Each structure stands twice: as structure tokens, then as C-alpha cells.
Amino acid sequence: TTAHxxxxxxxxxxxxxxxxxxxxxxxxxxxxxxxxxxxDLVRDFGDEGSFVAAETxxxxxxxxxxxxxxxxxxxxxxxxDAVIDEFAALLEPGDVIIDGGNAHYADTRRREAxxxxxxxxxxxxxxSGGEEGALHGPSIMPGGSAEAYESLRxxxxxxxxxxxxxxxxxxxVGPDGAGHFVKMVHNGIEYADMQLIGEAYHLLRDVAxxxxxxxxxxxxxxxxGRLDSYLIEITAEVLSHTDAETGxxxxxxxxxxxxQKGTGRWTVQTALDLGVPVSxxxxxxxxxxxxxxxxxxxxxxxxxxxxxxxxxxxxxxxxAEKVEQALYASKITSYAQGWNMIRSGSDEFGWGIDxxxxxxxxxxxxxxxxxxxxxxRSAFAxxxxxxxxxxxxxxxxxxxxxxxxxxxxxxxxxxxxxxxxGFSAALASYDALRSExxxxxxxxxxxxxxxxxxxxxxxxxxxxxxxxxxxRSEVSSD
Ligand code: 6PG
Numbered sequence: 001t002t003a004h005x006x007x008x009x010x011x012x013x014x015x016x017x018x019x020x021x022x023x024x025x026x027x028x029x030x031x032x033x034x035x036x037x038x039x040d041l042v043r044d045f046g047d048e049g050s051f052v053a054a055e056t057x058x059x060x061x062x063x064x065x066x067x068x069x070x071x072x073x074x075x076x077x078x079x080x081d082a083v084i085d086e087f088a089a090l091l092e093p094g095d096v097i098i099d100g101g102n103a104h105y106a107d108t109r110r111r112e113a114x115x116x117x118x119x120x121x122x123x124x125x126x127x128s129g130g131e132e133g134a135l136h137g138p139s140i141m142p143g144g145s146a147e148a149y150e151s152l153r154x155x156x157x158x159x160x161x162x163x164x165x166x167x168x169x170x171x172x173v174g175p176d177g178a179g180h181f182v183k184m185v186h187n188g189i190e191y192a193d194m195q196l197i198g199e200a201y202h203l204l205r206d207v208a209x210x211x212x213x214x215x216x217x218x219x220x221x222x223x224x225g226r227l228d229s230y231l232i233e234i235t236a237e238v239l240s241h242t243d244a245e246t247g248x249x250x251x252x253x254x255x256x257x258x259x260q261k262g263t264g265r266w267t268v269q270t271a272l273d274l275g276v277p278v279s280x281x282x283x284x285x286x287x288x289x290x291x292x293x294x295x296x297x298x299x300x301x302x303x304x305x306x307x308x309x310x311x312x313x314x315x316x317x318x319x320a321e322k323v324e325q326a327l328y329a330s331k332i333t334s335y336a337q338g339w340n341m342i343r344s345g346s347d348e349f350g351w352g353i354d355x356x357x358x359x360x361x362x363x364x365x366x367x368x369x370x371x372x373x374x375x376x377r378s379a380f381a382x383x384x385x386x387x388x389x390x391x392x393x394x395x396x397x398x399x400x401x402x403x404x405x406x407x408x409x410x411x412x413x414x415x416x417x418x419x420x421x422g423f424s425a426a427l428a429s430y431d432a433l434r435s436e437x438x439x440x441x442x443x444x445x446x447x448x449x450x451x452x453x454x455x456x457x458x459x460x461x462x463x464x465x466x467x468x469x470x471x472r473s474e475v476s477s478d
Pocket of ligand 1: 262
């Protein structure tokens, strides 16, 4: 038998992806460094479709129809390079290697260029949706040559999640690193979303005085409205879960330290390099790292704050409604920042990414899937040159209607000593963007004062310097 596609690296993501292809009628060659995993897959799931178990890399490559298409599902970084080297040596011009891991887009660019020189196609595909998504339909973000994408398209479309209108959640994102870049930003948005949800939960508990079960109920209700999303849905599930051992709310027995594997950090590092402000994502990454700093936290635990005073029950209901507004407005702001970053990466690397198409393929399958994504898709479809999501009439109107409650929630949080870095950074970004004048004029003047860094004027063109140490006259510095 010749296989349509091969999957090497059969940890849970690779295994589920292989099963997804097989369940969709494709013959799948499967391979793993330790062959027991390969045998286990065929033993446990062989009846789901057609698998060709390959013990060695040579057998694996020999099992594939031409042009060969093989997906690597191993750890990002050095393990991925090692596997690429091993297989590239066995392939022939025109064959396609797909990296389905969470690779850094810069690594993908390097690998794509190397393999292109050797006549091979390299597709860096972001795959979102966790284990369940890999099996039942992930959102797939492939980057690479258009030719390679075309040869994969039918297979990717068939295994991808389908949006409500039936469209498969995959598209040719752009050349080389475009797919992994977009996946990275997806994860950055995921961090920001999770942080905002966490802040809403914190406020509902400590300010509104709700029990975890009541907060779960609130989230469940929000999930029937404009916040309808996978992350809100699982939040309600987590909050209504009781720890079997202690009988306490599960959320109260989990250590309050959030870990990270690195994609959120990459998003922020890359944003700094591109000079694009993504404060919501940055605050989310910092909030996770602060939570893990037990040293700093225990050294600061004695510091004073306001006395705890939950709201009266009659105020709490209204406050919860305001929190929904604040959460939604902050979410729009974070997503706008994420899309600004996609545009900036696309411009920097000449990828030509279609912002609306990104919204379209995130509608289902991925971790940030939400009803909201279809509105982002349509905002960019209606106006492909939309400079930012906040400039969309619809989102602009919604955020305008939410802004008073948003401010009130941030002010209440500050008054109660509840940290809301995500809500407040989003609000600060909103206010800064709509400000006619920013104090950046002062910053620039200070730079000119101490370093003769020059400034531009509001009333005429050119570049100027004031002789601060002399008679303070202005000289042109063009
Ligand atoms: C996805 C997820 C997935 C992974 C995250 C978790 O899209 O399916 O984003 O890629 O669960 O990388 O990231 P952290 O471990 O950094 O929270």
C-alpha cells in the first residue's frame, strides 16, 4: 500500500492527527522514534481506518505516494531540526515536509529557506485545538509555498474543523513563517483572553462576593451572549467542579501559579522587535510570571491594602453586568492588538496575510474559537484596508457603549485592591489611542534636552533641536 500522508512523532497530538486523517479515508503512514508507540497506535486504533506502520525512517518514506507528504509532530526546537535532517536526506525534489508543532516562526523561515535550496517544500503549520482538536478537527494555519499548500489542501480541508457555515478552518496563510507567526499570535491572544477571564472571575468573587458556583453560573449565562466562546464555556466547567478529595471548589485547591511553555512570551518578544504595542498580551505573560514568583509574593504579603468589603447583594448583580461589559471591551481591545501585530508581521516579512481569513479559520477548532471571530472576519471582509478592529463601526459602537462600565469596573477594582492588569492595560490602550494629544510630546522634548535627539513640530515640516544649554533658540537639524 502507498500512503497519502505520513505522520512521524506519535505523542498524543501526532497520534490524534494521524487518526483524524485515517478516519477521513486517507491511508496514513505512521512512524515514531521508538517503534512501540507506532505498534500501539495500530493495535488500539487500527480499525478506524488505513494505517501503514513503519519501523524505520526508510520504511516510512518508502510507504508514501509521490510527491511525498509527511508531517512532523515532535517537540519544537532542536528535536524538530534533528527529525527534519533525518528525513530530508531520504526525500526527493518536490516532496513536502510539514512541521505541525508550535515552532518559532523564525525557525520556520530558516528551515523553509534551507529546504527550498534542496528542492524540498517546507510547510510550517500552526495547529490549534489541543488533543481533542487534533482528533476531531483543529484549526490549521499553514505557511509555505502556494504550490505545497495546493497539494495538501484537500487533506487539510477534510481534517480541519468546520465553521458554522461549513467552511473548513484552514487556509494558505502565507509564505514561509506566516503560519507559525499567526499561530504564535493566536496563542498570545489566548493568554490575553485567559487573563481577562481570570480578572473577571477575581472581581466576581472578591468584589461581588460570589461563590465559585455562582461565578460559574454567571459565565454560563455570558456564554449565551456575545461572549459565547470555548474559553468561557470551559471556565464555567472548571468553576463548577468540586474537588473529590476535599469537597472544596476545585479552583480553590489548585496552586495559584500559572505556567507557560513559551508561545505567549515569543509573541511579546516579537512584538517588541516589530515595535507593535500588544499590552494586553504582555500583561497576561507578566501576570503568569508574577504568579509563579513565590519569593516576591511572600516578601510582599504584609503590605497594606484596602479592607476587604464585598458589595451588598443588590449592588453585586449590577456590578456583574458591568464586569461583562469590561470583559467584552477588553477582549475587543486585545484582539485588535493581536490583529495589529499580524498586520505588522505581514508587512515586515512581505507575507500578504489576509486578516479576514485569519478570523475565518479561528471560528472553530482552535482554543480561542468564539462567535465573535465571525464578526472579525466580516469586519475585514467588508473593509480589507481596515486599519485596526477598533476602527470598525460595529466594534467601535460596542466598545463605546461599554466604556463607562469598563471605567467603573477598573475604578472599583483599584478601590478594592484587586489587580486587573488586563482590564486596565486594555482601557489605557483604548484611551491612549483615542487621545488627541499624548504626553509623548514631553517625552520627545526631554530626549531633545538631554541628548539632542531632536523633535518634529506640529506646525511645520522638518526636524529641530533647541539649544537647551545655551540661549534656547531653535535650530533646524535636517
Ligand atoms: C492550542 C494551544 C496549544 C497549547 C498552548 C499552551 O492552540 O491548541 O495554544 O498550542 O496548549 O501552547 O500554551 P502554554 O503552555 O504556554 O500555556
